[in-house]
Amino acid sequence: MSGEEFPMRVIHTLAELRAALADQPRPVFVPTMGNLHAGHLSLVREARRHGGPVVVSIFVNRLQFLPHEDFDQYPRTLERDCALLEPEGCDIVFAPSERELYPQPQSYKVAPPPALADLLEGHFRPGFFTGVCTVVMKLFQCVQPSVAVFGQKDYQQLQVIQGMVEQFAMPIRVVGAPTVRAEDGLALSSRNGYLGAQEREEAIALSTALRELAHGARDVTQSLAELEAAADQALRSRGWAPDYLTLRRRSDLLPPTDAQRVAGEPLVALGAARLGATRLIDNLEC
Ligand SMILES: Nc1ncnc2c1ncn2[C@@H]1O[C@H](COP(=O)(O)OP(=O)(O)OP(=O)(O)O)[C@@H](O)[C@H]1O
Ligand SMILES: CC(C)(CO)[C@@H](O)C(=O)[O-]
Numbered sequence: 001m002s003g004e005e006f007p008m009r010v011i012h013t014l015a016e017l018r019a020a021l022a023d024q025p026r027p028v029f030v031p032t033m034g035n036l037h038a039g040h041l042s043l044v045r046e047a048r049r050h051g052g053p054v055v056v057s058i059f060v061n062r063l064q065f066l067p068h069e070d071f072d073q074y075p076r077t078l079e080r081d082c083a084l085l086e087p088e089g090c091d092i093v094f095a096p097s098e099r100e101l102y103p104q105p106q107s108y109k110v111a112p113p114p115a116l117a118d119l120l121e122g123h124f125r126p127g128f129f130t131g132v133c134t135v136v137m138k139l140f141q142c143v144q145p146s147v148a149v150f151g152q153k154d155y156q157q158l159q160v161i162q163g164m165v166e167q168f169a170m171p172i173r174v175v176g177a178p179t180v181r182a183e184d185g186l187a188l189s190s191r192n193g194y195l196g197a198q199e200r201e202e203a204i205a206l207s208t209a210l211r212e213l214a215h216g217a218r219d220v221t222q223s224l225a226e227l228e229a230a231a232d233q234a235l236r237s238r239g240w241a242p243d244y245l246t247l248r249r250r251s252d253l254l255p256p257t258d259a260q261r262v263a264g265e266p267l268v269a270l271g272a273a274r275l276g277a278t279r280l281i282d283n284l285e286c
């Protein structure tokens with residue numbers, strides 16, 4: 001199977017997926033929630049580099065949304081998504097219905113360790129990573145990939161999935177792909193579509209605040225708390241409501257000591273903030 005020689009197939013059931021993948025090399029897998037943009041397409045291009053049929057899933061996973069979040073509003077744009085995927089050499093789009101993926105209420109769940117999953121995104125979206133791990137585990141069982149590609153834009157999600165795959169000894173290589181940005185630096189995100197024109201102009205302030213944080217990472221004349229407070233203030237003054245803007249160690253997403261800041265410990269500036277009704281996340285390694 002190869003995207004160039006065979007037409008892309010759009011598959012909605014597990015039985016059809018298993019039949020399509022029988023006698024094929026194990027696929028390379030890109031899980032998504034659809035409403036695709038150039039960031040997703042870069043993951044498909046990365047997937048193609050690994051050989052084997054490329055499977056992209058499109059599924060808006062109710063389990064990872066809190067009741068007040070945007071599950072109902074989340075854009076479902078399957079036809080447009082398929083039109084974008086076909087020229088990228090995607091072989092199979094797996095777009096199951098909720099009933100297909102969750103024929104019964106999903107009472108068995110995959111709970112990642114609180115030390116990682118209750119921080120940052122998990123603190124502001126309780127249960128989020130259990131929802132993510134549960135659906136990703138299930139999608140992995142459906143697709144049985146040799147490689148799975150995830151975006152570094154969802155930095156903590158990538159670490160949580162890497163930990164899950166390692167601890168369950170799943171025979172899958174998890175590959176992280178760099179964040180694709182708009183010309184002004186805004187990380188591409190499906191939720192950017194919620195921004196009004198004025199908000200879209202302001203949206204750059206999130207990556208600017210992260211750059212400022214990253215810039216101060218090694219300068220311990222400013223404490224971590226002072227650095228983070230300044231970034232928070234800068235973003236608030238532009239009309240944002242930050243959930244967090246923080247400098248963390250890449251290894252475990254905990255705060256670095258001043259000694260580690262000076263000694264060159266690999267760090268990452270991470271942020272999540274709301275602009276009007278839209279909540280965006282971004283990060284920058286430093
Ligand atoms: N700008 C980007 N560059 C690279 N990968 C991305 C980018 N945005 C999302 N991804 C990755 O695409 C995969 C599917 O993500 P998803 O469908 O949730 O898109 P999203 O744009 O992150 O949506 P949302 O706005 O809902 O967070 C994830 O692995 C995610 O990290
Ligand atoms: C990995 C994922 C597809 C699971 O629903 C989702 O969290 C996403 O799109 O990043």
Ligand code: BAL
Nearest residue numbers: 033064065128154157
């Ligand atoms: N890309 C992360 C999926 C979510 O926010 O639900």
